[in-house]
Structure formats: C-alpha cells, structure tokens
Amino acid sequence: MITLASAVPPPVLLNGVQLASQNSVGQSFFWDLVGRLWYVCQRDITTADEERILVTRLTADGDVVDSMHVERAGHGANIGVENTGGSVFLWTDALPNGHWASALARIPYVPGGTVNASDTSAPAATITFHRPRPSGQVYRVSATVDPTRRELIYRWQSNDVSSDKAVGGIDRYALDAVVAGTYTPLATLPFPASGRTLQGYTSLGDHFYTLYGLPNAESRVTCTRWDTGEVVQDEPLTAFPTVVSREPEGLCVYEIAGAPANLAFGIAGGASGARRFHAGRFPHPETNAWVPIAYDTALLAPNGPTYVPQYRLAGDQVHLHFSLDRVDKAAWASTAKLFQLPVPARPNRTQRLVGVVSGAYVTGQPLTVRLEVTTDGWVTLYDDRGFKGWIGADVSFWTC
CATH class of the missing domain: 2.115.10.20 (Glycosyl hydrolase domain; family 43)
Known part of the structure; x- marks a missing residue:
C-alpha cells in the first residue's frame, strides 16, 4: 500500500x-x-x-x-x-x-x-x-x-x-x-x-x-x-x-x-x-537499492569496482556514491561535469555538495572540493586548484 x-x-x-x-x-x-x-x-x-x-x-x-x-x-x-x-x-x-x-x-x-x-x-x-x-x-x-x-x-x-x-x-x-x-x-x-x-x-x-x-x-x-x-x-x-x-x-x-x-x-x-x-x-517510504548512473567511460574511470557512480532513494532523500579519476590522468578543470542524474533523483534547486579528493596531489591543502548538482541533474566540480587524482562523494544527499 x-x-x-x-x-x-x-x-x-x-x-x-x-x-x-x-x-x-x-x-x-x-x-x-x-x-x-x-x-x-x-x-x-x-x-x-x-x-x-x-x-x-x-x-x-x-x-x-x-x-x-x-x-x-x-x-x-x-x-x-x-x-x-x-x-x-x-x-x-x-x-x-x-x-x-x-x-x-x-x-x-x-x-x-x-x-x-x-x-x-x-x-x-x-x-x-x-x-x-x-x-x-x-x-x-x-x-x-x-x-x-x-x-x-x-x-x-x-x-x-x-x-x-x-x-x-x-x-x-x-x-x-x-x-x-x-x-x-x-x-x-x-x-x-x-x-x-x-x-x-x-x-x-x-x-x-x-x-x-x-x-x-x-x-x-x-x-x-x-x-x-x-x-x-x-x-x-x-x-x-x-x-x-x-x-x-x-x-x-x-x-x-x-x-x-x-x-x-x-x-x-x-x-x-x-x-x-x-x-x-507520493513519497517512497523505504530505502531502495543502489542504481548505477551512466558516465563517459572514455573520460572517467571509477576508483575501484565499488565506486561506480550510483544513487538510491531513501524516503525523499537521494543518496549519491562515487569515486572517479580522469582516464588521461590530466588535471581537473573547474566546472567539469561528471555525470547526469535521472529525473526522479534531481533536486528542486541547485544543491552544493562536499566531496573528497586524493591526498597524493593536494598535500598541505584541504582534501575537499565543492560539487554542485543542478536541477537538470548534472553533478559538476567547482575547484580552481587543477589537482590530479580521484574525486569522491560517499555520503552526499539531498531532498528530491
């Protein structure tokens, strides 16, 4: 029911x-x-x-x-x-x-x-x-x-x-x-x-x-x-x-x-x-299974098999989990788009998320980055340091 x-x-x-x-x-x-x-x-x-x-x-x-x-x-x-x-x-x-x-x-x-x-x-x-x-x-x-x-x-x-x-x-x-x-x-x-x-x-x-x-x-x-x-x-x-x-x-x-x-x-x-x-x-009353999210495999690679981009619905929250690196190992550019969420997992307004990054290339600096997910579903990086390595988001969530 x-x-x-x-x-x-x-x-x-x-x-x-x-x-x-x-x-x-x-x-x-x-x-x-x-x-x-x-x-x-x-x-x-x-x-x-x-x-x-x-x-x-x-x-x-x-x-x-x-x-x-x-x-x-x-x-x-x-x-x-x-x-x-x-x-x-x-x-x-x-x-x-x-x-x-x-x-x-x-x-x-x-x-x-x-x-x-x-x-x-x-x-x-x-x-x-x-x-x-x-x-x-x-x-x-x-x-x-x-x-x-x-x-x-x-x-x-x-x-x-x-x-x-x-x-x-x-x-x-x-x-x-x-x-x-x-x-x-x-x-x-x-x-x-x-x-x-x-x-x-x-x-x-x-x-x-x-x-x-x-x-x-x-x-x-x-x-x-x-x-x-x-x-x-x-x-x-x-x-x-x-x-x-x-x-x-x-x-x-x-x-x-x-x-x-x-x-x-x-x-x-x-x-x-x-x-x-x-x-x-109507709201989903329970926590549901993780669902993989499509991404450009020619540009991005997960940091291990358990870090493929995925989301799940938990009541009216959307949980996001991923860790990605660039395939060419080049530096990340600010405003880089990582992947696009399906319609039911998109927020009603732009949401700012805190991500984590590899410590190999940002020693002495905060090991965090700012991510945003927009109403059209794109998860986007905002960071001007030009760092290399992986970006992760393990416990990010918002209300859809």
Missing part, C-alpha cells in the same frame, strides 16, 4: 509542462513503465467535434515527443497505456453518449495519427471496441491499466449523472483476456455516491486509489482494499498550491529503476491559451 500522507511535499515529476494544445487542461495521464514516456490526455475542444481528445507523449523531463488525436471519443476522464512486444496501445473513451463514453477503445498509438473512436466499421488494426458490461446498462465508462499486474481497471456508472452523485462500480480484468474478448471480472468494488468529483483513479497491487477535487478547492486521495472494499486512507492533497486555476487531474502508476512501483498524480492549471500540466509522486 502506498502512503498517501507525508510530512514533506511530494517530489515533483513534471513542473508546468506545455502539452500539444494550450487551450484545455490535461484530463488524465499515464506513465509507460516500458517506454519511459508520459501520455497526457486532454479534451481538444473544437466547434465541429467537442468529443475529440488529444494525447500528448512527453519525455520523462516533460518535453513533447509527439501527439495523436482520437475523435468522437468522449471526455478523456481516464487513460490507459499498454506496451506489448514493442507496440503501444491506448485504452481510451469510445462511442460517446452525451459527450461521455459508452465503450472502450484499444488503439495503436501512431505519432501524428487520427482515429475515429465512433467508427465501428474501422479495421481491427486501427481500433477495437470493448464493452466489459453491456453498453445499454452502464454510463460514463472509462478505464486505466495496472502495468505491474497487466490488469485493465474499468469504471462504470449505473446512472447518467455527474460523478459526485453517481453509483456504479470498478472492475478488475486480466488485460490479455479483455484483448481476446473475454470479460470476466477478477474483482468488483462498489462506487457509491460520495458528493465528491472524481478526477482520476488507478490500481496498484491489492489497492485501488482515487483522486477527487474541483478547481481551486480541496483535493483528496483515497485508498481502498480490493478484497474487502474498506477505505483505508483518505487524505488531503495540497501539492502545487500556487498553480493558478489549480485542478486535480489524473492518477497513475509510476516507477523508476531501483524503487518499487508508486503513484503519480496530476495537477492542471493556467488560463485558456496558456494551460500547463504538473505531476508529482
């Missing part, structure tokens, strides 16, 4: 990124554990087609890679991504009834492509439709994916009303069975009228998580056990408090190397024409 409450601000994953369209807020999002890319879904409102949604693909840093349109789809309330054998499929709204989906669509992601999610005559290579429950009996359906178990999570309502008044349920299905057209729920949770506006949901392992809230109002996250239906956490979410027109939008499974799967949440904001999307993760 993920701990939803924390004494420290949740670490930032995306901060004010621009999507393919700046005219509407992000409605939902998904982190592809295999491809290491974000997929953000927003309503792409036009005069001709108010049910069109736009899916933007982003790098881990938040740079736009490409996008795809899904026309005649729905609201884009939730999205799932399936990465199978190198092919990526979107699970989105389909066959809208009153601007809300009545079925699900499984669509191959095509950069720059456009698919009509109401075209039931389209070939299966373009789109397949899925109705885990008969369309005439459910309303405002949506889905996401638990990538850690390859399960499709399907939400449905038995009444066609807003989510705060809705009653219905959430089903779990084996994803591969749904793809094959078999719809046998592994479990079902009730979705009672709560008085809260649903803004996102996901499943991770034995628990189901929901995100509630309205623009410029309180946001809350909940955790429910799949086996008993018991709500075991119900916590306020106060991240990104300064975002203009702040609105909670989206919840998904998130994972990086060296740490167990966690959850990410989305916050949208900004005025029309200048919309931005933000995302954070």
Whole structure:
C-alpha cells in the first residue's frame, strides 16, 4: 500500500509542462513503465467535434515527443497505456453518449495519427471496441491499466449523472483476456455516491486509489482494499498550491529503476491559451537499492569496482556514491561535469555538495572540493586548484 500522507511535499515529476494544445487542461495521464514516456490526455475542444481528445507523449523531463488525436471519443476522464512486444496501445473513451463514453477503445498509438473512436466499421488494426458490461446498462465508462499486474481497471456508472452523485462500480480484468474478448471480472468494488468529483483513479497491487477535487478547492486521495472494499486512507492533497486555476487531474502508476512501483498524480492549471500540466509522486517510504548512473567511460574511470557512480532513494532523500579519476590522468578543470542524474533523483534547486579528493596531489591543502548538482541533474566540480587524482562523494544527499 502506498502512503498517501507525508510530512514533506511530494517530489515533483513534471513542473508546468506545455502539452500539444494550450487551450484545455490535461484530463488524465499515464506513465509507460516500458517506454519511459508520459501520455497526457486532454479534451481538444473544437466547434465541429467537442468529443475529440488529444494525447500528448512527453519525455520523462516533460518535453513533447509527439501527439495523436482520437475523435468522437468522449471526455478523456481516464487513460490507459499498454506496451506489448514493442507496440503501444491506448485504452481510451469510445462511442460517446452525451459527450461521455459508452465503450472502450484499444488503439495503436501512431505519432501524428487520427482515429475515429465512433467508427465501428474501422479495421481491427486501427481500433477495437470493448464493452466489459453491456453498453445499454452502464454510463460514463472509462478505464486505466495496472502495468505491474497487466490488469485493465474499468469504471462504470449505473446512472447518467455527474460523478459526485453517481453509483456504479470498478472492475478488475486480466488485460490479455479483455484483448481476446473475454470479460470476466477478477474483482468488483462498489462506487457509491460520495458528493465528491472524481478526477482520476488507478490500481496498484491489492489497492485501488482515487483522486477527487474541483478547481481551486480541496483535493483528496483515497485508498481502498480490493478484497474487502474498506477505505483505508483518505487524505488531503495540497501539492502545487500556487498553480493558478489549480485542478486535480489524473492518477497513475509510476516507477523508476531501483524503487518499487508508486503513484503519480496530476495537477492542471493556467488560463485558456496558456494551460500547463504538473505531476508529482507520493513519497517512497523505504530505502531502495543502489542504481548505477551512466558516465563517459572514455573520460572517467571509477576508483575501484565499488565506486561506480550510483544513487538510491531513501524516503525523499537521494543518496549519491562515487569515486572517479580522469582516464588521461590530466588535471581537473573547474566546472567539469561528471555525470547526469535521472529525473526522479534531481533536486528542486541547485544543491552544493562536499566531496573528497586524493591526498597524493593536494598535500598541505584541504582534501575537499565543492560539487554542485543542478536541477537538470548534472553533478559538476567547482575547484580552481587543477589537482590530479580521484574525486569522491560517499555520503552526499539531498531532498528530491
């Protein structure tokens, strides 16, 4: 179970990124554990087609890679991504009834492509439709994916009303069975009228998580056990408090190397024409394994096999460990960049670190150097002595 409450601000994953369209807020999002890319879904409102949604693909840093349109789809309330054998499929709204989906669509992601999610005559290579429950009996359906178990999570309502008044349920299905057209729920949770506006949901392992809230109002996250239906956490979410027109939008499974799967949440904001999307993760409550960091082996060499650059997450701290020498044994230059940390291990502001150096070349001088790690992840040396030998950092850390 993920701990939803924390004494420290949740670490930032995306901060004010621009999507393919700046005219509407992000409605939902998904982190592809295999491809290491974000997929953000927003309503792409036009005069001709108010049910069109736009899916933007982003790098881990938040740079736009490409996008795809899904026309005649729905609201884009939730999205799932399936990465199978190198092919990526979107699970989105389909066959809208009153601007809300009545079925699900499984669509191959095509950069720059456009698919009509109401075209039931389209070939299966373009789109397949899925109705885990008969369309005439459910309303405002949506889905996401638990990538850690390859399960499709399907939400449905038995009444066609807003989510705060809705009653219905959430089903779990084996994803591969749904793809094959078999719809046998592994479990079902009730979705009672709560008085809260649903803004996102996901499943991770034995628990189901929901995100509630309205623009410029309180946001809350909940955790429910799949086996008993018991709500075991119900916590306020106060991240990104300064975002203009702040609105909670989206919840998904998130994972990086060296740490167990966690959850990410989305916050949208900004005025029309200048919309931005933000995302954070909930804290990791435990100390995780050391993860190697890539470095230029033509320029740098570790001072022994146990000193290869590496980091680990310990709660919301990032620990750094390394000892490096120049391959050519030349003197170090100030502002030399050693290596770049991955996004989740980068600080929110530049951090100054104290490193140690070999005593062979700096006898009589302090055996320390100043290092900095910047918000783009580069660990950089600042020392004008031009010394030779290794640089180490054994216990450096910061809060991400």
